[in-house]
Amino acid sequence: MKKFVSEFRDFIMRGNVLDMAVGVIVGAAFNKITTSLVNDVLMPFIGLIAGGQNFTDRLNVVLVKPTYNEAGEVVDAGVTIGFGSFLATIIDFIIIAFxxxxxxxxxNRARTIALKRKLEAEKAEAEAKAAEEASKPKAPTQEELLVEIRDLLKAAYGSNEASDNNTTT
Known part of the structure; x- marks a missing residue:
């Protein structure tokens, strides 16, 4: 049981799980704000433009009327389709989606800019490294060294042969 609790604690303490939990909580709070914006600000404004009607309450289709007793209390609530409430929910969704x-x-824009800056920095670093490499004196290749050794040997033996030839004649 301790191992299970320990594994669960490790799972919960991961960064991405905590970030997701914060996102859900902030999203729920944001949902309340947008719902209030739609119901308390936009829908009354839309209703005012449309002739002073409250669409949330007015755009309802009553399929079965409610029944009341002699005291005026609702006995059977009836059946109502709330198109106004549905319209408010659609507006709420559109705002949240936007x-x-x-x-x-x-x-995405911030990530693109950061990636572009990173690529530019890497390119500048590569160019600086290439310029540094180009400015360094070039070490002779193996082939160049062999040619130089051959020329030195020719020069050394060539002068020896010439002195040997002079003594024998």
Whole structure:
């Protein structure tokens, strides 16, 4: 049981799980803000433009009327299709989707800029390294060394042969 609890604790303490939990909590709070924006600001404004109607309450289709007792209390609530509430939910969704779109677009833009800067820095570093390598004196290749050794040997033996030839004649 201790191993299970330890594994669960390790799982929860991972960075991405904590980040996801924070995202869910912030998302829930953001949902409340957008719902309030739609219900308390936009829908009354849309209703005012459309002649002072509250669409959330007015755009309902009553399929079965509610029944009341003599005291005026609702006995049977009836059946109502709430198109106004549905419209408010659609507007709420569009706002949330638009904000998420903007956040993703901003994140992708920032990531693209960071990647571009990284590539430019790597390119500048590679160019500096190439310039440094080009400015260093070049070490002779193996072939160049062999040619130089051959020429030195020719010069040394060539002068020896000439002195040997002079003594024998």
């Amino acid at each position: 904000v998420v779109f903007l956040l993703i677009k901003l994140f």
